Amino acid sequence: PQDAADCQLGGTSRESLHRRNTECEVFDDGTNTFFWRAHTVTVLFILTCALVYVTLLEETPQDTAYNTKRGIVASILVFLCFGVTQAKDGPFTRPHPAYWRFWLCVTVVYELFLIFILFQTVHDGRQFMKYIDPKLGVPLPERDYGGNCLIYDPGNTTDPFHNIWDKMDGFVPAHFLGWYIKTLMIRDWWMCMIISVMFEFLEYSLEHQLPNFSECWWDHWIMDVLVCNGLGIYCGMKTLAWLSMKPYQWQGLWNIPTYKGKIKRIAFQFTPYSWVKFEWKPASNLRRWLAVLGIIFMFLLAELNTFYLKFVLWMPPEHYLVLLRLVFFVNVGGVAMREIYDFMDDPKFHKKLGQQAWLVAAITVTEFLIVVKYDPNTIMLPIPFFITQCWLLGIFLIFTWTLWRFFIRDITLRYKETRRRKQEAPADRDRPLGNGNTAAPSGRSKLNGSSDTLRQRKA
Numbered sequence: 001p002q003d004a005a006d007c008q009l010g011g012t013s014r015e016s017l018h019r020r021n022t023e024c025e026v027f028d029d030g031t032n033t034f035f036w037r038a039h040t041v042t043v044l045f046i047l048t049c050a051l052v053y054v055t056l057l058e059e060t061p062q063d064t065a066y067n068t069k070r071g072i073v074a075s076i077l078v079f080l081c082f083g084v085t086q087a088k089d090g091p092f093t094r095p096h097p098a099y100w101r102f103w104l105c106v107t108v109v110y111e112l113f114l115i116f117i118l119f120q121t122v123h124d125g126r127q128f129m130k131y132i133d134p135k136l137g138v139p140l141p142e143r144d145y146g147g148n149c150l151i152y153d154p155g156n157t158t159d160p161f162h163n164i165w166d167k168m169d170g171f172v173p174a175h176f177l178g179w180y181i182k183t184l185m186i187r188d189w190w191m192c193m194i195i196s197v198m199f200e201f202l203e204y205s206l207e208h209q210l211p212n213f214s215e216c217w218w219d220h221w222i223m224d225v226l227v228c229n230g231l232g233i234y235c236g237m238k239t240l241a242w243l244s245m246k247p248y249q250w251q252g253l254w255n256i257p258t259y260k261g262k263i264k265r266i267a268f269q270f271t272p273y274s275w276v277k278f279e280w281k282p283a284s285n286l287r288r289w290l291a292v293l294g295i296i297f298m299f300l301l302a303e304l305n306t307f308y309l310k311f312v313l314w315m316p317p318e319h320y321l322v323l324l325r326l327v328f329f330v331n332v333g334g335v336a337m338r339e340i341y342d343f344m345d346d347p348k349f350h351k352k353l354g355q356q357a358w359l360v361a362a363i364t365v366t367e368f369l370i371v372v373k374y375d376p377n378t379i380m381l382p383i384p385f386f387i388t389q390c391w392l393l394g395i396f397l398i399f400t401w402t403l404w405r406f407f408i409r410d411i412t413l414r415y416k417e418t419r420r421r422k423q424e425a426p427a428d429r430d431r432p433l434g435n436g437n438t439a440a441p442s443g444r445s446k447l448n449g450s451s452d453t454l455r456q457r458k459a
Contacts, residue, residue, distance in 0.1 A: 040085045047081050069131065080105045090356055091338045093273045103331045107359040110328065114366040117313075122374050126314055132321070139314050171317075174326075175228035181330050182299075183236025185337045187278035191292070192236075195299050196229040202300060205387045209378050210307055212317075243275050278341050286406040291344050293398075295337075298364055302329065305367040312374040329360075336360040 054074075061067060083105030089097045090104065117125050129136035183192050200220045207213035215224075282292040309315070310322055339354025372379055383391075 038085060043081055043085050047078065065131070076109055079109065083108070088355065090335050090354065091342065092335055094271060095269050100335060103328075103335070104356055104359075106328065107332050107356065107363065111359055111363050111366065114363060114370060118366060118370050118373065125370075125374065129313060129315070133319070136313075136315060136319075140316050172223070172228055175224060176232040178326070179229045179232030180236045180239075182333075183233045184239065185334045186295075187240055187337075188280055189233065189237055191280065191296065192233045195296055196225055196233070198296070198300055199303055200225060202304065205383060205391065206304075208384065209381050210311060212307065243272060244277055276338070276341075278337075280341075280344075283405060286402075288344055289402065289406065291340070295340065298361060301368060302364045305364065305371065308371040308375075308378075309367055311378070312371050332356055332360055 080102060084098050084102050087101040087104055090100050092100050117128070120128060127137050179192065179196065182195075183189075186192055186195075203213040203215065203220065207215075280288065280292055282289045306322070306325070309325075310317060310319070315321055336354070336357040336359075339350075339357040342350045343353050343357070
C-alpha cells in the first residue's frame with residue numbers, strides 16, 4: 001500500500017515525518033482474502049463474455065438513437081472496468097482501493113462530458129440534455145427565496161410563522177449534510193467558517209444575476225450560516241475528533257472469534273485505514289498562504305457552478321443529475337483535498353499534484369467556462385457599485401496583509417537583527433579582560449586593528 005511506501009521512504013519536514021510515523025503504527029494481519037485480490041483476469045473474462053453475447057446472440061435494434069446511447073454507455077463501462085482494475089491507487093484504501101479507482105475513472109468521464117458540452121452551440125448543448133432525460137431542454141423559472149422577510153407575520157392569523165415554514169424545504173438538510181461532509185474534507189474549523197460566510201457574501205453580490213440568490217437576511221445568517229452550516233461544521237469537527245482518537249489496529253475478519261466482533265469489523269471497514277490531521281498553517285510561508293487562498297477560491301467557484309450550471313442548462317434544482325453531481329463531488333473531494341495537503345506539506349516527497357486533485361481543478365474550471373459560454377449576458381450583468389467597492393476593499397486588504405506579512409515584516413526583522421549584531425560588536429570589543437582592565441591596543445593593532453576586529457570584518 002501507499003502508506004507503507006511512505007513509511008519506508010520517510011519525509012523531509014518534522015510534521016510530515018511525524019505523520020508518516022503515525023501511519024506506520026497502523027498494522028494489519030496481512031490476510032490475502034478474496035476481497036483484497038485484484039481479479040484482473042476475472043473482470044477481463046466477464047467483460048469478454050458480455051461483448052461476445054452482444055455480438056453473436058443479441059439482435060441489434062433498428063433504432064439509431066437507442067444504439068448510440070447504448071454504445072456510449074458500453075464504452076464508459078469498459079473504461080470503468082479498466083480503471084477499477086488497472087488505475088493508479090490514491091491515498092485512500094478504505095473501504096477498498098477499487099472504490100476510489102472507480103471514482104477516479106468517473107472523474108475522467110465527467111470531464112470528457114463537460115468538454116463535449118463546451119464544444120457545442122448553446123442550442124445544441126441544451127437540446128443534447130434531452131438524450132439524457134426527455135424532460136430537460138425546457139427553460140425553467142427560478143424560485144425566489146426573498147419577498148416577505150418577516151419572521152413573525154401578524155397579518156396572517158392562521159400561521160404567523162409561515163415565512164419560516166416556507167423556507168424549510170429539502171435544501172435545509174442538504175445544507176447540513178453538505179457542510180458536514182465538507183468539514184470532513186477540509187478538517188479545519190476556520191477554513192470551513194470562512195468559506196461558509198464568504199458564500200453568503202457571494203449570494204448577496206450575485207442576487208441580481210440569479211433570482212434564487214435573493215434571500216431574507218435571517219435566511220442568510222441564521223438558517224444558513226448558524227443553523228445548517230454551523231451545525232454541520234460542529235458535527236463534522238466532533239467526528240474528526242473521534243477519528244483522531246480512535247485506535248487503528250486492524251485485524252482480519254476471519255481471525256475475529258465472535259460474530260459481534262465481525263460485524264464491528266465490517267462497520268469499521270468504512271472508516272479510514274489511518275488518520276492524518278490537517279494543519280494548514282496558512283501564515284507560515286507565502287507558498288502555503290497562496291495555496292490556502294487557492295483552495296478557498298476553488299471551493300467557492302465549485303459552489304457557484306452548482307447554481308449557474310442548472311441555470312444555463314435548464315435543469316430544475318430537484319433533478320437527479322444535480323444530485324448525482326453533488327454525490328460525485330462528495331466522493332472525489334476528500335481524495336483531492338488529501339492530495340493537495342500532501343503536495344503542500346511535503347513537496348519534496350510529493351513532487352507533483354495528485355491525479356484526483358488535478359482532475360477536480362480541471363472540472364471546476366470547465367464548468368465555469370460552460371457557464372460563461374452558454375449565458376454570457378447573465379455573467380456580465382454589472383455588479384452594483386457599492387458591492388464592487390466592498391470586494392475591492394477586501395482584495396486590497398488581503399493584498400496589503402500578504403505584502404506586510406511575507407515581505408515587509410521579513411525585511412524589518414532582518415534589519416533589526418543586523419542592527420542588533422552591529423550594536424553587540426562594539427560591546428564585545430570593549431569587554432574587560434580577566435584582571436579588570438580593558439585590552440590596550442598595540443601599535444600594530446592601532447594601524448591594522450586587532451585580530452578579533454579583523455576577523456569580524458572578514459566575517
